[in-house]
Amino acid sequence: xxxxxxxxxxxxxxxxxxxxxxxxxxxxxxxxxxxxxxxxxxxxxxxxxxxxxxxxxxxxxxxxxxxxxxxxxxxxxxxxxxxxxxxxxxxxxxxxxxxxxxxxxxxxxxxxxxxxxxxxxxxxxxxxxxxxxxxxxxxxxxxxxxxxxxxxxxxxxxxxxxxxxxxxxxxxxxxxxxxxxxxxxxxxxxxxxxxxxxxxxxxxxxxxxxxxxxxxxxxxxxxxxxxxxxxxxxxxxxxxxxxxxxxxxxxxxxxxxxxxxxxxxxxxxxxxxxxxxxxxxxxxxxxxxxxxxxxxxxxxxxxxxxxxxxxxxxxxxxxxxxxxxxxxxxxxxxxxxxxxxxxxxxxxxxxxxxxxxxxxxxxxxxxxxxxxxxxxxxxxxxxxxxxxxxxxxxxxxxxxxxxxxxxxxxxxxxxxxxxxxxxxxxxxxxxxxxxxxxxxxxxxxxxxxxxxxxxxxxxxxxxxxxxxxxxxxxxxxxxxxxxxxxxxxxxxxxxxxxxxxxxxxxxxxxxxxxxxxxxxxxxxxxxxxxxxxxxxxxxxxxxxxxxxxxxxxxxxxxxxxxxxxxxxxxxxxxxxxxxxxxxxxxxxxxxxxxxxxxxxxxxxxxxxxxxxxxxxxxxxxxxxxxxxxxxxxxxxxxxxxxxxxxxxxxxxxxxxxxxxxxxxxxxxxxxxxxx
Amino acid sequence: xxxxxxxxxxxxxxxxxxxxxxxxxxxxxxxxxxxxxxxxxxxxxxxxxxxxxxxxxxxxxxxxxxxxxxxxxxxxxxxxxxxxxxxxxxxxxxxxxxxxxxxxxxxxxxxxxxxxxxxxxxxxxxxxxxxxxxxxxxxxxxxxxxxxxxxxxxxxxxxxxxxxxxxxxxxxxxxxxxxxxxxxxxxxxxxxxxxxxxxxxxxxxxxxxxxxxxxxxxxxxxxxxxxxxxxxxxxxxxxxxxxxxxxxxxxxxxxxxxxxxxxxxxxxxxxxxxxxxxxxxxxxxxxxxxxxxxxxxxxxx
Numbered sequence: 001x002x003x004x005x006x007x008x009x010x011x012x013x014x015x016x017x018x019x020x021x022x023x024x025x026x027x028x029x030x031x032x033x034x035x036x037x038x039x040x041x042x043x044x045x046x047x048x049x050x051x052x053x054x055x056x057x058x059x060x061x062x063x064x065x066x067x068x069x070x071x072x073x074x075x076x077x078x079x080x081x082x083x084x085x086x087x088x089x090x091x092x093x094x095x096x097x098x099x100x101x102x103x104x105x106x107x108x109x110x111x112x113x114x115x116x117x118x119x120x121x122x123x124x125x126x127x128x129x130x131x132x133x134x135x136x137x138x139x140x141x142x143x144x145x146x147x148x149x150x151x152x153x154x155x156x157x158x159x160x161x162x163x164x165x166x167x168x169x170x171x172x173x174x175x176x177x178x179x180x181x182x183x184x185x186x187x188x189x190x191x192x193x194x195x196x197x198x199x200x201x202x203x204x205x206x207x208x209x210x211x212x213x214x215x216x217x218x219x220x221x222x223x224x225x226x227x228x229x230x231x232x233x234x235x236x237x238x239x240x241x242x243x244x245x246x247x248x249x250x251x252x253x254x255x256x257x258x259x260x261x262x263x264x265x266x267x268x269x270x271x272x273x274x275x276x277x278x279x280x281x282x283x284x285x286x287x288x289x290x291x292x293x294x295x296x297x298x299x300x301x302x303x304x305x306x307x308x309x310x311x312x313x314x315x316x317x318x319x320x321x322x323x324x325x326x327x328x329x330x331x332x333x334x335x336x337x338x339x340x341x342x343x344x345x346x347x348x349x350x351x352x353x354x355x356x357x358x359x360x361x362x363x364x365x366x367x368x369x370x371x372x373x374x375x376x377x378x379x380x381x382x383x384x385x386x387x388x389x390x391x392x393x394x395x396x397x398x399x400x401x402x403x404x405x406x407x408x409x410x411x412x413x414x415x416x417x418x419x420x421x422x423x424x425x426x427x428x429x430x431x432x433x434x435x436x437x438x439x440x441x442x443x444x445x446x447x448x449x450x451x452x453x454x455x456x457x458x459x460x461x462x463x464x465x466x467x468x469x470x471x472x473x474x475x476x477x478x479x480x481x482x483x484x485x486x487x488x489x490x491x492x493x494x495x496x497x498x499x500x501x502x503x504x505x506x507x508x509x510x511x512x513x514x515x516x517x518x519x520x521x522x523x524x525x526x527x528x529x530x531x532x533x534x535x536x537x538x539x540x541x542x543x544x545x546x547x548x549x550x551x552x553x554x555x556x557x558x559x560x561x562x563x564x565x566x567x568x569x570x571x572x573x574x575x576x577x578x579x580x581x582x583x584x585x586x587x588x589x590x591x592x593x594x595x596x597x598x599x600x601x602x603x604x605x606x607x608x609x610x611x612x613x614x615x616x617x618x619x620x621x622x623x624x625x626x627x628x629x630x631x632x633x634x635x636x637x638x639x640x641x642x643x644x645x646x647x648x649x650x651x652x653x654x655x656x657x658x659x660x661x662x663x664x665x666x667x668x669x670x671x672x673x674x675x
Numbered sequence: 676x677x678x679x680x681x682x683x684x685x686x687x688x689x690x691x692x693x694x695x696x697x698x699x700x701x702x703x704x705x706x707x708x709x710x711x712x713x714x715x716x717x718x719x720x721x722x723x724x725x726x727x728x729x730x731x732x733x734x735x736x737x738x739x740x741x742x743x744x745x746x747x748x749x750x751x752x753x754x755x756x757x758x759x760x761x762x763x764x765x766x767x768x769x770x771x772x773x774x775x776x777x778x779x780x781x782x783x784x785x786x787x788x789x790x791x792x793x794x795x796x797x798x799x800x801x802x803x804x805x806x807x808x809x810x811x812x813x814x815x816x817x818x819x820x821x822x823x824x825x826x827x828x829x830x831x832x833x834x835x836x837x838x839x840x841x842x843x844x845x846x847x848x849x850x851x852x853x854x855x856x857x858x859x860x861x862x863x864x865x866x867x868x869x870x871x872x873x874x875x876x877x878x879x880x881x882x883x884x885x886x887x888x889x890x891x892x893x894x895x896x897x898x899x900x901x902x903x904x905x906x907x908x909x910x911x912x913x914x915x916x917x918x919x920x921x922x923x924x925x926x927x928x929x930x931x932x933x934x935x936x937x938x939x940x941x942x943x944x945x946x947x948x949x950x951x952x953x954x955x956x957x958x959x960x961x962x963x964x965x966x967x968x969x970x971x972x973x974x975x976x
Contacts, residue, residue: 378731554724
């Protein structure tokens with residue numbers, strides 16, 4: 001009770017104080033309030049992860065009925081990862097926003113929206129009443145819209161923001177449909193009613209109910225083909241907002257899916273196949289498009305779609321485990337998904353913060369214009385490198401642990417599976433391996449072009465390292481990335497409660513003598529230390545041996561060409577050219593090319609603009625068709641006032657006359673029946 | 676432990692045998708089989724030239740690349756003796772730790788800001804991306820066949836008793852040889868002897884490496900060859916006693932090296948644009964293995 005009061009009180013205090021504070025204090029107050037809310041919510045969250053749920057029932061109103069606030073292990077896990085990224089985001093953002101310190105009113109609004117977004121996300125994780133849940137969801141959607149459009153004087157930002165706002169509401173529409181469907185039958189908005197509803201109904205109805213919720217949450221999470229808002233919204237937002245958007249706000253969709261899996265009893269195997277289908281497509285499609293992007297933030301945004309796909313693969317495997325009664329598959333699938341959710345929130349936020357540092361020192365996000373930043377921004381370069389390695393799922397970092405759990409799940413699932421499942425699993429293994437390889441291509445491109453080589457364009461002001469205030473929160477997240485990579489067993493033990501929620505649901509018990517031994521993770525931890533140790537050892541030997549030897553600094557080998565080669569460097573586009581040629585039939589790439597001709601050629605050009613085929617088919621074409629359809633009725637809107645009044649009169653008449661006519665028709669039918 | 680020693684030993688002469696085979700095939704006498712190793716030792720003693728464009732990445736990448744190959748070797752068993760590291764799903768670790776080395780070698784090539792090295796880096800990234808699924812399907816199929824998920828358990832429960840399983844071993848050997856060739860950038864994917872930067876893959880990436888670093892990179896690639904040889908040998912060693920197993924191991928390594936040498940002597944490199952398609956077909960061969968496993972397990976009825 002005290003917790004909730006402090007929580008609400010602190011948000012109100014923030015709303016009152018921030019407008020009156022000066023620029024520096026606005027940021028500090030935000031950090032303090034986010035801290036307070038984090039502490040208040042982390043206490044029950046940690047309790048839940050240790051096995052004690054917190055339940056508190058508010059009286060609510062006549063509309064909502066009693067509102068239970070319940071923090072179980074699943075909520076706890078999400079609250080912790082949300083709060084951590086919001087904390088680093090607030091600290092990073094305070095420094096990032098110094099560049100905009102003149103826009104005081106705008107800043108106040110931004111920070112207030114930021115705090116409200118944090119609070120509403122925590123509320124979503126803990127509220128167990130559908131009306132309250134939807135209200136919190138709406139607050140989250142609106143506040144995240146406001147933090148995205150901070151630079152609303154740019155038309156692009158506003159456009160991306162409105163796109164995001166509309167799609168958020170389509171998401172809410174689906175959720176409302178699902179909740180109302182249940183509430184009509186059960187006459188209660190409590191989440192428990194959903195479980196009760198699904199026990200009463202046949203599996204097929206439950207599947208329909210789940211898919212309705214899935215469609216809603218998938219829009220938020222960014223599963224293909226519901227992802228089209230994501231690549232616009234992430235680049236438009238300020239860096240710390242992109243970090244939390246990609247790190248945690250889209251994860252609330254994952255939370256929703258996981259929560260519904262707990263509530264709805266249904267045919268889990270079918271659900272698993274559905275989720276796997278969408279996830280594999282999201283994973284491969286996301287990274288395929290990410291490789292082609294020229295805008296660093298957009299590249300990272302498409303990578304979020306890929307990672308959502310990986311999380312989805314974990315969830316799908318877990319569901320199949322639930323459906324077939326495979327204890328181990330359930331464990332590994334859900335554990336992999338939950339851990340990857342945390343992992344992604346860590347490395348993706350660091351990557352976005354790094355992108356923010358780059359943006360503030362060079363004022364461009366175009367990869368082709370950057371280059372050689374590792375010398376100018378050594379900290380950012382190192383942090384970006386670690387996160388890039390982690391996001392590719394490479395050991396000894398955290399991404400490897402979650403991908404390893406998912407791989408193990410698939411391999412475990414192979415045993416004793418029926419033929420259909422076998423093909424699915426082998427296809428998933430294929431998909432995940434391909435995703436890994438594509439991610440490697442993507443991040444070598446991004447890292448190599450942005451940080452390495454020499455500068456491609458002369459900037460007015462030489463790019464320099466960001467302030468410590470922006471670097472420190474990145475180090476904090478990176479520390480966690482390393483810790484998860486080095487001590488996976490501890491984090492796995494933290495997951496035992498949330499995953500246990502799913503394991504308890506297994507009804508068909510298939511006896512197995514196999515368990516996932518924590519020993520495997522300990523071995524991975526040894527391997528992780530081994531990689532560090534061995535690399536350091538070899539590096540030391542190298543240092544010992546080469547210190548006494550002659551070292552010459554020379555120009556890069558240029559086939560005996562000794563002039564300036566900055567403009568001859570391999571560019572990002574040429575780095576992925578062979579890939580682009582291969583992927584072209586699958587994607588839609590707008591290409592402009594002007595070849596060189598003659599003895600003294602000039603002005604050769606080559607431009608590629610990758611476009612999203614899914615967006616073309618699922619958004620552009622339907623909207624075009626709708627516009628065409630509605631254009632046919634444009635004659636109605638002719639601007640003549642008299643006609644409009646006529647419409648009004650016609651409408652009123654129609655309303656009044658319809659019941660009368662209806663009665664007459666009913667009477668007529670009765671009459672005919674009697675005949 | 677045993678496997679590490681044996682692989683280290685095999686790596687000493689592996690590349691030498693390839694070079695010798697190629698020389699003999701082209702009618703020359705050729706250098707001794709330990710020539711590559713003495714080249715590496717000479718490199719270790721030399722000073723180095725660094726490009727002024729390079730950063731810390733270029734300094735650390737060769738060491739990490741070498742470390743990643745050693746870590747990958749540590750998980751490989753030898754017959755009935757475990758590798759130093761062995762756990763369920765260790766082949767996932769094997770593939771990913773190699774990818775770590777690859778990531779660093781690619782970005783270290785980009786670190787030089789050269790107009791050539793990016794080309795090689797781009798190709799290497801693309802090819803390894805296409806090779807990865809084949810390896811995973813292959814190992815996944817054997818995991819299904821044996822019911823185990825670590826190299827050691829897979830190789831120890833794998834027994835050949837029917838015609839189909841001989842077929843499987845032959846296909847698996849083919850896939851592993853090809854993956855080994857891709858990973859080591861040899862024919863028919865890449866020609867290590869080409870003299871034109873534009874047609875190189877791996878060679879062009881390490882143009883700016885010299886001295887100790889170049890030695891590390893070269894010895895890592897010798898080790899990689901012997902490592903894939905050891906993987907192939909494990910298919911055939913089974914539970915033989917050391918007296919037979921160790922000579923068999925070396926016989927297989929030498930045979931593998933001769934096959935590579937012969938392939939390189941009598942084959943031309945593929946056109947660059949055809950390479951990805953070719954590598955991708957490896958995945959379909961791996962799928963064939965999966966199909967064979969389904970046949971063996973009678974899952975198709």
